[in-house]
Amino acid sequence: MKFRHLSRIVSLAGCLALSACSGTQDTFLLPGGPIAAAQRAELIKILGWTMIAILPVFMLVPVFLWRYRYRNRNARYTPDWDRSWLLEVLMWGVPLVIVAVLSTQLYRTTHALDPYKPIASDNPPLRVEVVGLDWKWLFIYPDLGIATVNELAIPEKTSVALDLTTDTVMQSFMIPALAGQIYAMPGMRTKLHLLADAPGRFEGENTQFNGTGFPAQKFQAIAMTQAAFDAWVAKVRAGGQPLTSDSYAVVAEASTGAEAQKRLDAQTLPAGVIHFATVEDDLFKTVLHRYMHGTPVPPSAQPGAIGYDPQAATGEQDR
């Protein structure tokens, strides 16, 4: 049908645009999971429905401009004609119907695709805690006791439940090919659920401007088979360093992933990636609650701030 036809065109064009780059998927036009796929379907549906209202404008404007041009002596001229009940009903009625249809659609999909809603899947869900930092993402796997910077490995066909916050200014977390974005804000926890249908590499990013390193705040989300994921976890456990309050304070400093990687001597990993074999207990909660303690967080203890001092920050956290 019309919609399916359109969708084929859209994916074809998406492929064309991507043919130049590496194997990383970075758009919901080429979805890697059910959420992004549903979002693409929604886009196409809206495109189709609104065409009913838009195509008449596209087609009739040039017709009218030509037919009723001043020099055309054959066209009728009715300077005082200014209303018609039939037209009035059509003009109000058609857009109303379209908006009503789209509204019911919106009601259904917004609830169905609520990012706070877990995604049904056969495998047990994976929990990941995400801390946005200037200009990198820290992923903590609370059930596995490991953490990474700028690398989000997930098993395929598994619902991933993300809890997000930041330890600096507001950021927005998005892996376009898997799911839409959600803001991460200091002292607050937001949630996002996503699922990858098959192994693949997806680009993730921050979309909320947060300073000079902003365009570098990208990461890879890697969906893998369960076996590959287990191997990855083992690798992180074997090769990673501990994530202590000291190393966290260094990671939290305003720097790109590559710069932080250098500071922590992890250059053997892909650019910008750091692995942590152990994580200090409740790091996510500590970050979340730092702003709720009722004590001021001075710039020296505020990651991302001008004048942030990792040493002072460590002292602050120990207190």
Next chain:
Amino acid sequence: MSTPNLHPGLNLGTRHGAAHEGAETIVFGFWIFLMSDLVIFGLVFASYLTVANPMGMAGGPGPADAFDLRSVFIQTMILLTSSLTFGFATLAMRHEHGRRAIAVWLGVSLLLGLGFLVMELRDFAHMIEVGAVPQRSGFWSAFWGLVPLHGLHVAIGCLWIVVMLVQMAVLGLIPVVKTRLLRLGLFWHFLDLIWVAIFSIVYLGGLMP
């Protein structure tokens, strides 16, 4: 354009001639300004309400530690009385009781306004003493954004009364002075209304168990 029905609010009556007609446009404009000001207060109120909770107070002092209901009640009475006396000033103008009568009632309103401000400043000093300062928490930031904003309006109102007293003396009760007094009256009563909201929401609401 002259229509028999003027906008709602304080009217002078047709025998005031130019002042009555001038009010048509000028006082209407002032009503619109007040609506805009009301939106400002509404938003500051809304901001206050979003942080009037333990999270907004961030472990700092709460309303019970810093509010003195007796003092605030007296302030309320003073301000309400000043509205009454301002009403007398307007009536004196409307019924042409002479400049002196108007000036006396304006003066009384001014004194009451100043009294209100003095008491409010004493309350603020007390709050600073117990650490209820805007630097302490989001809650106190919102409080200091809201209540002193009203206080600032009252101070502006007082300055305006002084200017009007001078203008009545220098220019006499010419139409433009009359319409200015009408607008000042609206402003003064408007501040009362805001205060009633502050008293009930901030003070009574804050001290409610």
Next chain:
Amino acid sequence: MSNAILGRLDLSSLSIWRAIENPTGSELIGAGAAMLVIVGGLAAVILLTWFRLWKPLWRDWLTSVDHKRIGIMYCALALIMLARGVIEGALMRTQQAFGLHGGFLAPDHFSELFSTHGTIMIFFVAMPFIAGVINYVMPLQIGARDMAFPVMNQISLGLTATGAALVMISLVLGEFSTGGWANYPPYTGGDFQPGPGPDYWIWAIVLAGIGTTLSGINFAVTIYKERAPGMDFLRMPIFCWTVICTSIIMVFALPPLTVAALMLAADRYLDFHFFTNDLGGNMMNYVNLFWLFGHPEVYLLVIPCYGIFSEVISTFSGKRIYGYMSMVYATMSIAVLSFCVWLHHFFTMGQSASINVAFGIASMAIAVPTGIKVYNWMATLFRGRVRMTVPMIYATGFFYLFVVGGLTGVMLANPVISFQVHNTLFLVAHFHNVIIPGVLFGLLAGYHYWFPKAFGFRLHEGWGRAAALLWIAGFSFTFLPLYWLGLQGMPRRSVTFSDPAFQPMMWLALFGAALIVSALGCIAVQLWISIRKRDQLAVPLGDPWNGRSLEWSIPAPPPAYNFAVLPQVCARDDFAEAKADGRAYRAPGQYEDIEMPDNTAIGMIVCVCATLLGLALVFWIWWLAILSFAAMILALIGRTFRVNARHVIPAAEIAAEHRAWLARIEAAPAVDRLEETHERNLGRAVLEQPGRLEAAQ
């Protein structure tokens, strides 16, 4: 860091000094812009002195309270700022075209550019341009002699100029915010940006915002109270209806911005905790307050442009506007709905799906009245006699492009899609797609349409057509590719990018930007040529387009008092009806004295004091802040002691002027629409007969 006399102002605040110390390409561009401001200012001073124009400038313009002159000054301000905004936009496009892993601009400089570009385009181009057109046209259309509050009108202009001046000064002294035009905390809080940047934004916005609120009050009261006899609400031109809606939005939607900006100022200056990370601050309040202003704001901008298109399309089709009542209802419902949709700017902030649904549906609902308007304009073309003049070219571009913007608007109103394209170039493309074809094309159409009324001569048609076509093509090439990049997930505000697949679209966008710059060049050349050829383009009789509303019934340029005798309005499109009935151009039985307000310097005093106040606050020069604030208040109070500041224009003088004009009308040839853009068009139109054209001739 900070001293008592100069606050935190020091040598390194000078961008030129920074470029001398650290001559990188980015700093040099900054210094070049600063030089441009200084040289431009100096050149203006020298030219004014050379041609001895200071006195006329002061007497006829800066101290004038005439709504027409104030309107023209608003438009001039907007056009100057438009030049800066377009150059900044082109600079950003160039950076991004070369932005695959690099480019020539430092990230901070790029961030300043997108922040000033947005701030300038919204607050100091679109808003003053709209305020200018409303100021000029609305009182003429309702048959008024001036605004309800002429002096306050001048003060509004002064405050708007203050904001623009502060943004211009930020090129020379210090730097501007890097937080975008929305300036979200905590990024713009004291911890993360301690410098003067966000403070420039705050004071420019607050001071100009107060001016806009006052304008809104002025426009509303003028329409409610100053209409000519017989000008019922439902006889007003559609443009005036849109002005009512816009002024309502000005009065109610500017306060949230003022509140948000002042709270941010309290955080930055006094260590308050409205929006900080710690101690119970909540940045979500800022986001809500800002968009509680921000969304009505875009309708504030576009609604008057709907009005301009209504006038233009109806005039150049030689027809009544189709569906007047539908237009009124649609405009009003857009104005009301605009207050109920602000949350769609942050569907992604983590609130419940039900809230997103409510705001999503409300946002989509706006598409209904907007669609009605587009259909009504099409129905106005239907069975009309359409002349493709410059305003109509803009209108045609508007028909096509604005509808595309509406389509993507419906997409963005859907939370499900918004989760994907929010904060990406898709969003950038969308709002440019409504603001350029909707607002800017509307304003430029209005500029061509009413320019002859304001100056007595038409703008050159050929250069105008070139500019219009270049704008349409430039817009399409620049922004349609950005939709695609946004769908590919490219975030907005990226100084560089790493995906080579984005490159071709970036080059396309750069080409478009070059077209837009040349469009702007065409507008400048057009103005220059039109002034040189003003004798051939002259339309002193006042009705070059066979106009339909009252502003065309008076000479061009109109006298200071607008109407020799206040018109008695009998119908909608009264002037068109009058021409048809033979009521037009009749000498009145008798003329009366007209009382007009005197010129005053108060607007300029407020402007200078407020600029000093803003600068003093930005650089912590407390003594100057106190002094300039006190001076401003004293000047305003002092002004209230000047009563009866009015002068009388004697009836005899008015009668002589009016009769002379009527005599010229009598003698002048009436031209038909084939000669509309011909030298023979002196501003008197021949009556168009209904039916087929040959029958009429």
